[in-house]
Amino acid sequence: MFIDYAKIKIQAGSGGDGAVSFRREKFVPKGGPDGGDGGHGGNVVVVGDSNVNTLLEYRYHKFFKAENGKPGAGARKTGTSGKDIILRVPLGTEIFQINEDESRVKLVDVTEENEEIIIAKGGRGGKGNSNFATPTNQAPRYATPGKHPEAMQLEMVLKLMADVGLVGFPNAGKSTLLSVLSAARPKIADYEFTTLEPTLGVVRVSDYQSFVMADIPGIIEGAHIGKGLGLQFLRHIQRTSTILYLIDISSEDPLEAFRTLRSELYLYDSFMDKKPFTIVLSKVDTIPETEREERIAEVSKIFAGITQEKIFAISSVGNMGLEALVYHLYKLIQSTR
Numbered sequence: 001m002f003i004d005y006a007k008i009k010i011q012a013g014s015g016g017d018g019a020v021s022f023r024r025e026k027f028v029p030k031g032g033p034d035g036g037d038g039g040h041g042g043n044v045v046v047v048g049d050s051n052v053n054t055l056l057e058y059r060y061h062k063f064f065k066a067e068n069g070k071p072g073a074g075a076r077k078t079g080t081s082g083k084d085i086i087l088r089v090p091l092g093t094e095i096f097q098i099n100e101d102e103s104r105v106k107l108v109d110v111t112e113e114n115e116e117i118i119i120a121k122g123g124r125g126g127k128g129n130s131n132f133a134t135p136t137n138q139a140p141r142y143a144t145p146g147k148h149p150e151a152m153q154l155e156m157v158l159k160l161m162a163d164v165g166l167v168g169f170p171n172a173g174k175s176t177l178l179s180v181l182s183a184a185r186p187k188i189a190d191y192e193f194t195t196l197e198p199t200l201g202v203v204r205v206s207d208y209q210s211f212v213m214a215d216i217p218g219i220i221e222g223a224h225i226g227k228g229l230g231l232q233f234l235r236h237i238q239r240t241s242t243i244l245y246l247i248d249i250s251s252e253d254p255l256e257a258f259r260t261l262r263s264e265l266y267l268y269d270s271f272m273d274k275k276p277f278t279i280v281l282s283k284v285d286t287i288p289e290t291e292r293e294e295r296i297a298e299v300s301k302i303f304a305g306i307t308q309e310k311i312f313a314i315s316s317v318g319n320m321g322l323e324a325l326v327y328h329l330y331k332l333i334q335s336t337r
């Protein structure tokens with residue numbers, strides 16, 4: 001199951017208490033203070049991991065606590081430090097602290113593989129009594145306790161990291177396109193809202209060149225206010241560097257389709273409107289061969305007023321125009337980096 005949101009509670013480990021202890025040696029009636037310090041508590045650490053694709057793990061297990069430090073002991077022995085607890089999260093996870101008044105403070109945005117971030121530091125160990133001996137008090141009978149870090153409420157939000165985001169009405173052929181360009185196998189069917197969760201696929205350009213494409217559920221008018229499935233998935237294309245608008249060449253009004261899609265993105269997040277985009281007409285194999293060129297030219301002309309860029313026409317099923325599209329997308333992504 002793809003989970004892109006979780007609320008959890010975390011707590012760093014407490015520091016161990018400092019020890020009160022006095023040296024005992026043969027023939028020395030009064031040994032000096034030798035209580036050691038407590039060990040530090042473990043940290044709560046977040047690590048970016050590209051093998052983790054969802055926040056599923058944080059849906060069921062909700063409380064994560066690092067180990068406490070052990071108390072100090074005699075002979076100036078420092079207690080063992082508590083072990084850190086490691087939370088592995090998908091790349092693209094944003095972590096917020098939820099305050100008591102429900103306001104949010106962003107703590108981190110995990111984008112790098114193996115990136116390690118301490119989000120809650122373990123408590124310091126207390127000082128043993130050996131630290132407190134002074135000329136006037138050579139036998140202090142006190143030590144300090146370890147620090148107890150408070151628990152924190154966190155919110156985790158995953159925004160997938162892809163280079164190209166596929167945007168189109170339901171049934172436009174988005175999942176089919178991803179399935180022919182990558183090893184991803186999203187569900188494909190002849191009805192609307194087949195795709196219920198985002199899928200990422202790696203599109204190979206050559207042996208050494210590739211990019212990541214994200215397939216999300218179909219967008220309909222009003223998606224930005226929650227119609228259809230749109231809203232909750234639009235955030236996954238917020239970070240893509242480019243947008244691919246996929247429009248069925250047989251749509252009644254392809255230009256209107258494009259305008260609707262684009263305005264939904266804009267209304268959700270006006271920044272998305274600033275990303276470079278590519279308009280792709282899908283399912284050209286459904287147009288009889290004798291009329292195909294003409295129809296493609298006709299529709300492309302309608303878009304000429306909107307963009308100077310080339311309009312692509314493809315068939316995922318008939319393997320038409322795919323190579324040129326992949327090459328174009330790759331170049332476009334390179335130019336945005």
Ligand SMILES: Nc1nc2c(ncn2[C@@H]2O[C@H](COP(=O)(O)OP(=O)(O)OP(=O)(O)O)[C@@H](O)[C@H]2O)c(=O)[nH]1
Pocket residue numbers: 168169170171172173174175176177187188189190191192193194195196216217218219282283284285286314315316317318
């Ligand atoms: N003839 C033809 N049919 C296609 C092509 N691409 C997709 N289809 C068909 O169109 C239907 C919808 O395809 P999907 O890939 O599931 O469409 P989608 O855009 O992912 O749809 P949602 O997930 O519902 O938003 C399926 O029956 C596909 O077989 C194509 O290039 N040619």
Ligand SMILES: [Mg+2]
Pocket residue numbers: 174175176186187188194195215216217218
């Ligand atoms: Mg789909």
